[in-house]
Amino acid sequence: MRPITRLLCAFLLVPVAAFAQFEEKLTINYVEVPVTVIGKDGKPVRGLTGANFEVYENDGKRAVESFEAIDFGAAETHKVISPLNPASRRNFLILFDTTFSSPMSLGRAQAAARDFVERGVGRRDLIAIGTINVDKGLRLLTAFTSDRNLLAAAIADPGNFRSHDPLAISSSDSFTSSGPEGAGEDMSAGRGVSMENAADFNRIQGQMDDAHRRLRVKKQFELFGQVASMLQRMRGRKHLVLLSEGFDARLVQGRDVASAKEQYDENSAVSEGRSWQVDSDIRFGNANMQTVLGEMAEEFRRADVVLHGVDIQGVRVQNDTRSGARVNSNDGLFLLANSTGGTVFRNSNDISGEFQRLSELHQVVYVLGFRAPALKPGEFHQLRVKLVNVPGAKVHHRGGYYEAANETALERSLSNAEIVLNDIPQSDIAVAALASAFPTGDVKGEVPLILEISGEDLARAAKNDVATVELFVYAFDEDGVARDSMQQRIRLDLKQVGPKLRASGIKFYGTLDLAPGRYAVKSLVRVAESEKRGFRRIDVTVPNEYDVAVLQPMFFEEPGDWIMVKSEAPAEQPYPFVIDGESFIPAAKARLRKGEPRLFAVFVYNAEPDELTWAFAPHAKLVSQTRSEFVTKYVFALEQVVPGMTAVDVTVRKNGSNDARTVSVPVVVQ
Numbered sequence: 001m002r003p004i005t006r007l008l009c010a011f012l013l014v015p016v017a018a019f020a021q022f023e024e025k026l027t028i029n030y031v032e033v034p035v036t037v038i039g040k041d042g043k044p045v046r047g048l049t050g051a052n053f054e055v056y057e058n059d060g061k062r063a064v065e066s067f068e069a070i071d072f073g074a075a076e077t078h079k080v081i082s083p084l085n086p087a088s089r090r091n092f093l094i095l096f097d098t099t100f101s102s103p104m105s106l107g108r109a110q111a112a113a114r115d116f117v118e119r120g121v122g123r124r125d126l127i128a129i130g131t132i133n134v135d136k137g138l139r140l141l142t143a144f145t146s147d148r149n150l151l152a153a154a155i156a157d158p159g160n161f162r163s164h165d166p167l168a169i170s171s172s173d174s175f176t177s178s179g180p181e182g183a184g185e186d187m188s189a190g191r192g193v194s195m196e197n198a199a200d201f202n203r204i205q206g207q208m209d210d211a212h213r214r215l216r217v218k219k220q221f222e223l224f225g226q227v228a229s230m231l232q233r234m235r236g237r238k239h240l241v242l243l244s245e246g247f248d249a250r251l252v253q254g255r256d257v258a259s260a261k262e263q264y265d266e267n268s269a270v271s272e273g274r275s276w277q278v279d280s281d282i283r284f285g286n287a288n289m290q291t292v293l294g295e296m297a298e299e300f301r302r303a304d305v306v307l308h309g310v311d312i313q314g315v316r317v318q319n320d321t322r323s324g325a326r327v328n329s330n331d332g333l334f335l336l337a338n339s340t341g342g343t344v345f346r347n348s349n350d351i352s353g354e355f356q357r358l359s360e361l362h363q364v365v366y367v368l369g370f371r372a373p374a375l376k377p378g379e380f381h382q383l384r385v386k387l388v389n390v391p392g393a394k395v396h397h398r399g400g401y402y403e404a405a406n407e408t409a410l411e412r413s414l415s416n417a418e419i420v421l422n423d424i425p426q427s428d429i430a431v432a433a434l435a436s437a438f439p440t441g442d443v444k445g446e447v448p449l450i451l452e453i454s455g456e457d458l459a460r461a462a463k464n465d466v467a468t469v470e471l472f473v474y475a476f477d478e479d480g481v482a483r484d485s486m487q488q489r490i491r492l493d494l495k496q497v498g499p500k501l502r503a504s505g506i507k508f509y510g511t512l513d514l515a516p517g518r519y520a521v522k523s524l525v526r527v528a529e530s531e532k533r534g535f536r537r538i539d540v541t542v543p544n545e546y547d548v549a550v551l552q553p554m555f556f557e558e559p560g561d562w563i564m565v566k567s568e569a570p571a572e573q574p575y576p577f578v579i580d581g582e583s584f585i586p587a588a589k590a591r592l593r594k595g596e597p598r599l600f601a602v603f604v605y606n607a608e609p610d611e612l613t614w615a616f617a618p619h620a621k622l623v624s625q626t627r628s629e630f631v632t633k634y635v636f637a638l639e640q641v642v643p644g645m646t647a648v649d650v651t652v653r654k655n656g657s658n659d660a661r662t663v664s665v666p667v668v669v670q
Helices: 004-009 103-120 148-156 198-231 260-271 280-284 287-303 331-340 348-361 409-422 455-461 494-503
Strands: 030-038 053-057 060-062 066-071 090-097 126-133 137-140 161-163 174-176 237-244 305-311 364-371 380-387 394-397 400-402 431-435 445-454 466-476 482-493 505-514 517-527 532-542 563-566 590-592 598-605 612-617 620-627 631-638 647-654 660-669
Touching (some): 030 380, 090 198, 103 148, 103 237, 103 348, 126 148, 126 198, 148 161, 198 287, 198 409, 237 331, 287 400, 305 331, 409 517, 431 532, 445 517, 455 466, 455 505, 455 532, 466 505, 482 494, 494 563, 505 517, 598 647
Parallel strands (some): 090 237, 590 660
Antiparallel strands (some): 030 364, 053 060, 053 380, 380 400, 431 445, 466 517, 612 647, 620 631, 647 660
């Protein structure tokens, strides 16, 4: 053990910096397909097994190697903190359309979005907020997240919202900036014309205006196709909820109704050889626009994304005092939604009820897993699922999947957020974690966190002897809200620290401020040069101030083996790992040697030593104990270190009571 002053000097203070962007090719060799089955009665079918499904890929049958049934109606599934297969999740992207919407409709759009987040989705659903504009493109305000506070802040000011969280999944440190993003396009500006042939001029001018509007609609189709392509790698069911007034559908499909005078004038022009006066795009529709719409729909089908339109214009009238009779419809929204299998909600005040009914149809999800050979990055593989011995039922599943290819910067950001939110394992970089949840009062208390990151893995992930290591740490409560987080960036020059790095790795120390309760502490490690990642989740219960609490066993780390990195905290907090005035470094994953005993400590709060009975697996003996006002700090010696050990378990029981606490720490026997 070493004095705390010497210990903390070993930690490097590394500033947080901007994150690097790059691309890398990945290979898919395992596919999970979420499937829902609807019976004759229109309700989800429960109780199926893997034998009830057959999977075909590009007309070749695949063996179902894994099967999981998830019932969102079950009580356990509603616990946001518990792990959930990401393939079974529903993901909603709420998009504010700032091209084909007027500034006056923004309030209705915000109200609809708030209603949807509060009442239209389940606790396990993930939601992202964004804006789409043909001049400015797509802007994601948040990643897909369960943090309802972050979503509420983004909805409150979609034009100006920014998040300081690099993954945009936490509500801490979010802010709005000054200056509007830009509202909708004004489609109603009139033009006064006075000339000898006013009718021809108005016709030509109208065709030019329509061509301009048609170009903007085409750009929106292409943007939606890019959104679908961006979401194709995300797991689970994906829904795009578009808040918009919609575009003029006649620019795509032609007019739906022609007056008697229009029909007479057009027929006369054709019969008299004046066919150039007939606008075929308005009469029959624009073939190029219909092709682009079809291509957009195909992107949605392949990415398993459904677009739902929410009409935010309000009451639509067919007459007004200025222009008289006119067609004022939301057919543009129907064109978008129908092409992807979605729905249009005419009443923006009631979308939550409609989505609740949709949610009931998909309450039971079966996840089918199979292996597939990697052929070509970006290649699309068609999927077909058949039911076996389920008469009268219909199966719903995605149309296929893409082999992983290069990621864009936006896709990469979504991938990182998806890993954290969905607990997706990452095997490139080994990460071990330890969080000691000390009892605290109603206010937030200190929860020290230690991460151990494999040096060999970091060295393999480096390029040109440089490894830029990015750390993202989040503590999610049972409501899925990130209550605290840490981010840090560490640049390693392997020419200087390579031997020391490969000997063990990085040991990171930081603290989280958490009130009493249950948390999932999730840590993502990323190497910027190669996009190699590691992920670790640990569940932590922060006790109340006067609860009996037994902390996780802490093996004393041998000094000098790690590159030590300390987080940058706003205020210096006392180092908590101290026994009898001496500080020590605990091991997140202890490395033991056969035949060599190792010391470990256990802290027990709010219990007298003579009240406790101990049990160990494997056996350990008491070396010392130190008692202060609320805590007793025990030091034990592990006597039996045998090959094959994976953990050390300690059970503490109050005498004469069934109140027992078992704590564990992972170990590796070398």
